[in-house]
Amino acid sequence: MNKNRKIVIIGCGAGGSTAAQFARKTDRKSKITIFEKDKYSQYSKCGLPYVISGNINQYNDLIEFSEEWYKKANIELYLNTEVNRIDFNTKIIYAKEDDTKIERPYDKLIIATGSKPVIPPIKNISKENKLIKGVFNLRTIDDAKKIEKYVKKDDKATIIGAGLIGLEMADSLYKKGMNVCVIESLPKILPKTFDEDISKSISDKITKYIKVYTGYLATEIEIKNGGINKLHIRNNLDSTNIVIDTNLLILATGTKPVLPDLNQQDLKIGKAGGIIVNNKCETFIKDVYSVGDCTEYKDFITKKPINIGLGSIVVRQAITAGINSAGGKYELLEGFLQTCTSEFFGMEIATVGPTIENLHDFSTISAKYNGRSLPEYFPGGKPITLKITINKKTREIISAQGIGDKAAQRINTIACAILNKMNIEIFRKLETAYAPPIAPTLDVTTLVCDIILMKINRNQ
Amino acid sequence: MNKNRKIVIIGCGAGGSTAAQFARKTDRKSKITIFEKDKYSQYSKCGLPYVISGNINQYNDLIEFSEEWYKKANIELYLNTEVNRIDFNTKIIYAKEDDTKIERPYDKLIIATGSKPVIPPIKNISKENKLIKGVFNLRTIDDAKKIEKYVKKDDKATIIGAGLIGLEMADSLYKKGMNVCVIESLPKILPKTFDEDISKSISDKITKYIKVYTGYLATEIEIKNGGINKLHIRNNLDSTNIVIDTNLLILATGTKPVLPDLNQQDLKIGKAGGIIVNNKCETFIKDVYSVGDCTEYKDFITKKPINIGLGSIVVRQAITAGINSAGGKYELLEGFLQTCTSEFFGMEIATVGPTIENLHDFSTISAKYNGRSLPEYFPGGKPITLKITINKKTREIISAQGIGDKAAQRINTIACAILNKMNIEIFRKLETAYAPPIAPTLDVTTLVCDIILMKINRNQ
Numbered sequence: 001m002n003k004n005r006k007i008v009i010i011g012c013g014a015g016g017s018t019a020a021q022f023a024r025k026t027d028r029k030s031k032i033t034i035f036e037k038d039k040y041s042q043y044s045k046c047g048l049p050y051v052i053s054g055n056i057n058q059y060n061d062l063i064e065f066s067e068e069w070y071k072k073a074n075i076e077l078y079l080n081t082e083v084n085r086i087d088f089n090t091k092i093i094y095a096k097e098d099d100t101k102i103e104r105p106y107d108k109l110i111i112a113t114g115s116k117p118v119i120p121p122i123k124n125i126s127k128e129n130k131l132i133k134g135v136f137n138l139r140t141i142d143d144a145k146k147i148e149k150y151v152k153k154d155d156k157a158t159i160i161g162a163g164l165i166g167l168e169m170a171d172s173l174y175k176k177g178m179n180v181c182v183i184e185s186l187p188k189i190l191p192k193t194f195d196e197d198i199s200k201s202i203s204d205k206i207t208k209y210i211k212v213y214t215g216y217l218a219t220e221i222e223i224k225n226g227g228i229n230k231l232h233i234r235n236n237l238d239s240t241n242i243v244i245d246t247n248l249l250i251l252a253t254g255t256k257p258v259l260p261d262l263n264q265q266d267l268k269i270g271k272a273g274g275i276i277v278n279n280k281c282e283t284f285i286k287d288v289y290s291v292g293d294c295t296e297y298k299d300f301i302t303k304k305p306i307n308i309g310l311g312s313i314v315v316r317q318a319i320t321a322g323i324n325s326a327g328g329k330y331e332l333l334e335g336f337l338q339t340c341t342s343e344f345f346g347m348e349i350a351t352v353g354p355t356i357e358n359l360h361d362f363s364t365i366s367a368k369y370n371g372r373s374l375p376e377y378f379p380g381g382k383p384i385t386l387k388i389t390i391n392k393k394t395r396e397i398i399s400a401q402g403i404g405d406k407a408a409q410r411i412n413t414i415a416c417a418i419l420n421k422m423n424i425e426i427f428r429k430l431e432t433a434y435a436p437p438i439a440p441t442l443d444v445t446t447l448v449c450d451i452i453l454m455k456i457n458r459n460q
Numbered sequence: 461m462n463k464n465r466k467i468v469i470i471g472c473g474a475g476g477s478t479a480a481q482f483a484r485k486t487d488r489k490s491k492i493t494i495f496e497k498d499k500y501s502q503y504s505k506c507g508l509p510y511v512i513s514g515n516i517n518q519y520n521d522l523i524e525f526s527e528e529w530y531k532k533a534n535i536e537l538y539l540n541t542e543v544n545r546i547d548f549n550t551k552i553i554y555a556k557e558d559d560t561k562i563e564r565p566y567d568k569l570i571i572a573t574g575s576k577p578v579i580p581p582i583k584n585i586s587k588e589n590k591l592i593k594g595v596f597n598l599r600t601i602d603d604a605k606k607i608e609k610y611v612k613k614d615d616k617a618t619i620i621g622a623g624l625i626g627l628e629m630a631d632s633l634y635k636k637g638m639n640v641c642v643i644e645s646l647p648k649i650l651p652k653t654f655d656e657d658i659s660k661s662i663s664d665k666i667t668k669y670i671k672v673y674t675g676y677l678a679t680e681i682e683i684k685n686g687g688i689n690k691l692h693i694r695n696n697l698d699s700t701n702i703v704i705d706t707n708l709l710i711l712a713t714g715t716k717p718v719l720p721d722l723n724q725q726d727l728k729i730g731k732a733g734g735i736i737v738n739n740k741c742e743t744f745i746k747d748v749y750s751v752g753d754c755t756e757y758k759d760f761i762t763k764k765p766i767n768i769g770l771g772s773i774v775v776r777q778a779i780t781a782g783i784n785s786a787g788g789k790y791e792l793l794e795g796f797l798q799t800c801t802s803e804f805f806g807m808e809i810a811t812v813g814p815t816i817e818n819l820h821d822f823s824t825i826s827a828k829y830n831g832r833s834l835p836e837y838f839p840g841g842k843p844i845t846l847k848i849t850i851n852k853k854t855r856e857i858i859s860a861q862g863i864g865d866k867a868a869q870r871i872n873t874i875a876c877a878i879l880n881k882m883n884i885e886i887f888r889k890l891e892t893a894y895a896p897p898i899a900p901t902l903d904v905t906t907l908v909c910d911i912i913l914m915k916i917n918r919n920q
Contacts, residue, residue, distance in 0.1 A: 050896055408895070
């Protein structure tokens with residue numbers, strides 16, 4: 001490798017941009033170039049619902065690194081620039097900025113092309129390959145700006161998809177005074193992140209504020225004045241139809257990897273639909289790395305490939321690819337824990353590890369505990385529900401889900417336990433911090449273990 | 461062992477009472493008896509400052525288990541009953557309730573006699589073995605009730621000892637509108653729980669509200685009308701004297717184990733002044749257990765004996781002794797992590813592992829990170845400072861200290877890492893939960909590791 005290695009990165013989302021930063025930290029001399037097809041440098045996509053709700057003042061606040069920042073870091077950034085072709089043999093990138101063609105050789109390439117929304121097959125949803133008026137995705141600042149024009153107190157808003165983004169968006173629109181309805185085709189909300197019982201508890205709380213239809217498939221849009229006027233949904237079990245009046249429909253039906261227009265056979269796409277990478281974020285092509293939503297990597301517990309689009313994962317992959325592409329050494333752990341959190345309707349939720357549906361290869365024991373964040377005698381304690389699942393054979397903790405006070409931080413502690421393949425008997429003995437205004441002597445984190453141990457003893 | 465074993469417990473604090481509960485859970489048939497010299501059943505001593513501040517309405521709220529509760533659990537509870545003698549050979553307890561003598565044989569004995577305040581050698585502090593008027597400890601409900609009579613807006617209050625209890629009490633009295641002054645003989649506040657740099661950061665914050673003298677020894681009390689009127693303190697370095705006007709003086713100068721009146725040679729008292737117990741909470745005498753503030757046990761990292769009086773430790777020992785005394789099997793971990801938290805003057809602090817002074821046998825690397833609880837673009841983020849210390853040789857995390865938002869829960873995660881002897885390189889890769897309103901993609905918990913790793917690389 002010559003001294004001034006050329007690192008080219010496709011995509012300036014959290015993945016590409018973080019990779020660039022860590023490449024620069026690792027090697028001050030590399031020539032680093034980022035090609036981004038959008039007009040913005042790295043901004044927080046996860047922050048979009050909070051601009052709509054008014055929590056965050058303006059879209060510009062979401063931009064985490066300005067164009068100026070890249071200049072100072074000596075990272076060459078091309079916005080509005082699409083990569084058309086990659087020649088993996090000659091190691092040349094062919095891109096286009098407006099009408100200017102760019103050819104750029106690379107020593108190391110990082111593909112961070114992210115993901116794009118899945119458009120559900122609903123009658124009349126699009127016309128000439130464009131979503132019809134009043135129907136939107138929520139992936140970009142431009143999407144959010146368009147949605148905002150439809151946000152009006154007492155108007156109806158409908159969201160398809162009761163995943164994290166769908167529910168965050170529901171909360172935002174509810175805060176703006178809209179009548180919000182969420183449609184989910186699967187039988188429970190948060191189907192990919194929470195088990196049925198916890199999902200039910202969350203659902204019980206949010207349905208005080210919004211209407212939720214689970215087990216309903218959106219089938220057809222009725223159009224009036226060129227835009228959406230009604231949405232037809234059909235019950236999956238009894239096929240009954242409901243017609244919902246709505247002038248705003250947001251699609252939160254998941255994403256799929258954006259694969260650069262290239263020879264996918266060389267790159268190898270896996271079962272989860274993403275570019276396969278190893279623990280160094282290397283693809284199957286020499287000197288080509290890939291990170292973020294366009295990739296797949298294995299789950300820590302099941303070892304099966306996952307593509308789930310969590311910012312926490314994107315960033316950790318990006319650090320890995322950034323350091324390695326610049327000549328450093330860094331490896332991912334043996335899989336992702338999928339630690340994850342969100343907040344809506346005043347409720348914090350968090351999870352780590354696979355849902356029970358994804359643990360069917362394991363014999364498991366689960367327990368749930370409904371406790372409080374503070375000792376009983378101390379005023380202001382808040383409810384907290386925690387569920388832990390263990391591998392029945394090894395007694396190792398393999399997943400956990402929580403609702404309530406500081407759920408995310410409590411789940412982080414359990415994430416640390418899972419990473420260490422910690423036995424429930426040992427984890428139960430962890431000395432957690434105690435003070436009357438902060439936590440009880442035996443935290444919910446400990447007490448839920450007791451229920452698991454009781455179940456183990458009962459089984460013996 | 462006959463079927464209905466007789467378990468006798470001396471002391472109905474958190475230690476004795478929790479042991480009784482777990483003994484009862486383990487064996488429904490045991491005859492369980494508790495002797496308590498005070499007039500209250502288990503109540504939260506840690507909650508006392510919060511009754512004085514008004515956070516908690518009344519002292520009765522602190523009682524965690526009523527006399528009624530023990531009756532229902534079939535646990536015989538003697539209040540106002542002092543144990544005078546234990547015959548370890550015949551296995552008989554001799555106690556006294558008012559004028560009634562009680563003789564009670566035991567199969568298993570649990571000593572949970574707790575600790576008592578250390579009275580500093582200050583001239584005029586006591587008369588006829590009683591603290592003079594206006595000078596108080598804070599260990600019991602009766603202490604707190606007496607203190608409350610002196611709590612008056614704009615009056616002066618002085619506290620000797622800037623440990624956790626001293627500062628919690630300072631906050632309570634400040635909230636009641638008093639002018640509070642804290643005296644600490646050591647050169648820093650929280651000398652036993654925090655390193656100098658973190659102690660300094662905490663001190664910088666609290667001195668906005670109260671006066672703190674560190675490195676000053678209280679030497680003499682001036683008396684007027686039979687009570688304290690002035691306190692003399694002397695600077696340890698230059699011996700200058702300061703005289704403080706005060707009618708209320710609270711002693712928060714630590715505690716020492718209460719040892720039952722018995723043959724201490726048999727029982728074996730260790731270097732930290734407590735009854736030596738093993739990981740089953742057994743003492744050196746057959747069938748005699750001991751738990752809580754009257755014991756000592758080893759620190760997880762240094763393996764040296766500690767006696768520190770944390771509720772979280774008391775309860776974990778009590779579970780162990782309770783289960784084992786009733787015929788079950790339960791072992792403590794190979795030492796205590798000393799996870800610990802508190803909140804005063806609107807600031808949450810937490811710590812795990814020994815302070816740097818107690819790590820002199822180790823070659824260490826420490827790093828501190830001042831970050832925020834939320835991503836920069838999200839409003840409402842709060843400051844958080846986190847310090848981690850690793851063993852330079854093994855790179856295992858051995859202590860951590862934090863100030864700020866959810867410090868306790870963040871420290872719990874690090875406690876889990878320490879318990880697993882986790883290497884800083886691996887801990888840095890832990891996937892922490894991310895969502896804009898809850899935590900950044902790279903939490904302070906992760907970022908502080910980066911500084912450690914930079915220091916490691918620089919040293920190489």
